[in-house]
Amino acid sequence: MERISKLQQKLKETNSSWAFITSTANVFYFSGFYSNPHERLLAIVIFPDEEPFLICPEMDANQAKQSGWAYRIVSYDDVHDPWHMLSNELSKRNVQNERIGIEKNHLTVNRLERLQTCFLHASFFDLTDTLHELRMTKDEKELQKLRQAAELADFGVDVGVRALKEGKTELEIIATIEYELKRKGVRTMAFDTMVLAGTNSAHPHGVPGTNRIQTGDFVLFDLGVVLDGYCSDITRTVVLGQPTEEQRRIYNTVLQAQRAAIDACQIGAPIGSIDKAARSRIEREGYGEYFPHRIGHGLGIDVHEYPSMNESNTTPLQAGMVFTIEPGIYVPSVGGVRIEDDMYMTEKGPLTLTTYPKELQIV
16 A cells, blocks of 8 residues: 555664554554454554454454555454563564664553553654554545545534524534434544534534524534545634624624635744734734634544644645634633635645535524
8 A cells, every 4th residue: 555655665764663553543543444443453564574363352353454455464352461472473574673663642552551561662653643644645546435425524514503493402403413424334433523503613622512592693603524534624704693793893803804814824834923813813803812712723533633723833735735724702701703714725726625615604
């Protein structure tokens, strides 16, 4: 596989013995096998020159084969020690166990200690940045999955808006959205669906509950789905009933800020300039203190992945990057507005994958 070959080249360049890939997302990226092993060990071992192997619970071995993994699978049941099996498998190969790449942001201290026990003379280094770089730009196949996931996110918002009615609770609306998405074949949401009404919408990561939606409320929808291992993420905000002048001003400021950020998305532009384009617009209208988060985040197998779209990031935009643009204003006494879209960078500029209308909707 091309992805494995790219990592093998990185291992050669850094004179590394092998890579120990353990996160669900990165195992999926290199193998096509998506699995949550819970407390059990799931890993791919990738060498600079030899064929890789996958280690997984025995109950998942057939699924791994069916997913397209063409190399060796080392499987284990709940009685046997997978770390002992890992050590045995490596002893059969003509490899040095001197410099081993790991995912520091995923590997627990307990698991690192097991590795250190198995390979007493090895040194360990962090592969996280290398893996981020490999996953940062998406190919056409990935783009197609992301586009389909975005279409389902659009559908989810549409279902939620149509279900809005005074007296309904936030959780009731969520139940309707997720039921209809299940009927469309969606197994998993990318994160807990948010429907936040009234002053609850003033919390960027608010918790939906049994609050009854009232006429005059901002209602914020934030949702995404997982489709074939790839995530979408959309936010839209509407008003139930006639908005006040302040609500209109807040909404239009966020919309203008998002448009400014999207306009700033050009190949070679530093990521920080995207955040600054939106932030300056919000600050100009006097709401700067009410925009407490970055402009967005990378999107792909994980709903939040590299790059972080914050104002200090100097990484230049590249073709193939996928990320969100999501400015927001959250005024405690009034409510909050966030508008979020999924963007794909092309050589000619940004392509918006989520397309649900953004003009202020009065329901």
